[in-house]
Amino acid sequence: MSDINTLSAIEVIPSGKALGAEVRGIDFAQPVPDVVRDELVKIWADHLVLLFRGLKLSDDQLLSTAELFGGSQAAKSRDFFLQAGVKPGENDRVAKKPAITIISNVDGQGKAGVASEADRSLSLKWHSDNSYVEVPPTGSLLHAHTVPSKEYGGATSFNNQYLAYENLSDELKAAIEGKNCVHDDHRNTSGILRPTKKKPEKREDITGPTHPLVRIHPVTGKRALYLGRHYEWPSSYIPELDDKESEALLAKLWAAASDDSLMWSHDDWQDGDLLMWDNRCTMHARSPVDHSQARVLHRTLIKGDPVISAWGQPSAAAE
Numbered sequence: 295m296s297d298i299n300t301l302s303a304i305e306v307i308p309s310g311k312a313l314g315a316e317v318r319g320i321d322f323a324q325p326v327p328d329v330v331r332d333e334l335v336k337i338w339a340d341h342l343v344l345l346f347r348g349l350k351l352s353d354d355q356l357l358s359t360a361e362l363f364g365g366s367q368a369a370k371s372r373d374f375f376l377q378a379g380v381k382p383g384e385n386d387r388v389a390k391k392p393a394i395t396i397i398s399n400v401d402g403q404g405k406a407g408v409a410s411e412a413d414r415s416l417s418l419k420w421h422s423d424n425s426y427v428e429v430p431p432t433g434s435l436l437h438a439h440t441v442p443s444k445e446y447g448g449a450t451s452f453n454n455q456y457l458a459y460e461n462l463s464d465e466l467k468a469a470i471e472g473k474n475c476v477h478d479d480h481r482n483t484s485g486i487l488r489p490t491k492k493k494p495e496k497r498e499d500i501t502g503p504t505h506p507l508v509r510i511h512p513v514t515g516k517r518a519l520y521l522g523r524h525y526e527w528p529s530s531y532i533p534e535l536d537d538k539e540s541e542a543l544l545a546k547l548w549a550a551a552s553d554d555s556l557m558w559s560h561d562d563w564q565d566g567d568l569l570m571w572d573n574r575c576t577m578h579a580r581s582p583v584d585h586s587q588a589r590v591l592h593r594t595l596i597k598g599d600p601v602i603s604a605w606g607q608p609s610a611a612a613e
């Protein structure tokens with residue numbers, strides 16, 4: 295009789311890096327008591343990205359896992375495909391279940407390599423999921439059904455945006471105090487224009503919500519840098535500054551946010567892995583993938599609550 299989904303079964307193995315931990319003793323295909331859920335929320339707050347291995351979750355079980363942490367929400371990218379006339383179930387990016395995104399390069403006969411579109415094999419740039427919506431998801435759950443071994447690429451990397459903020463010079467902290475960022479919704483995380491969107495030519499063409507450059511995490515009370523996404527000009531910008539100043543300040547912030555010392559990479563994906571990350575205090579990126587190998591992952595987003603601005607309120611972090 296295996297001991298699973300109990301407090302005593304939980305084992306946390308930190309990555310040894312700036313964030314990330316493997317958690318053992320949990321199977322989301324089985325009921326998770328509230329007390330265990332509450333403990334996972336604490337572990338998540340401590341480590342920001344959690345890896346669970348050896349799971350086999352149906353889409354409904356993936357959605358009920360999201361329910362444990364606040365519910366699920368549909369990816370905004372789905373809307374862009376629907377607006378372009380794609381019907382649910384017709385395209386792997388528009389699954390029949392609204393809150394599920396299927397990432398697959400396998401056709402109906404199980405043959406790999408069908409994802410010939412450029413964006414499927416390019417690297418994905420650093421980003422926080424769906425930062426380009428008004429209420430971004432608090433977290434994301436990514437479950438590997440079939441993944442190639444590490445020599446074929448596809449490592450998913452994360453970085454710690456609490457530390458990114460803490461490590462800023464006093465001068466940079468002062469420079470961003472009270473400032474915001476408009477999050478570009480034109481391009482996907484490979485930098486490719488979304489269906490129905492036109493290439494922006496000037497700042498006024500950029501659409502997307504305005505979020506504070508620093509947000510407060512509702513669980514930890516700590517400040518995190520919140521850059522979201524940024525492509526070649528014109529893209530996400532700081533509305534309080536002119537174009538040149540905005541690009542110059544963002545360049546400094548992105549250099550700080552993507553420093554190697556803040557990073558952990560999950561580079562040995564295995565079938566059955568589930569990664570759960572916090573979009574409020576981390577960013578992630580993916581290295582290129584060789585699409586001659588079958589790669590199928592299912593994702594859902596954990597329902598967000600409004601972004602809490604750091605401006606006008608002290609951080610609760612006593613550090």
Ligand SMILES: [Fe+2]
Pocket residue numbers: 421422423483578
């Ligand atoms: Fe993402």
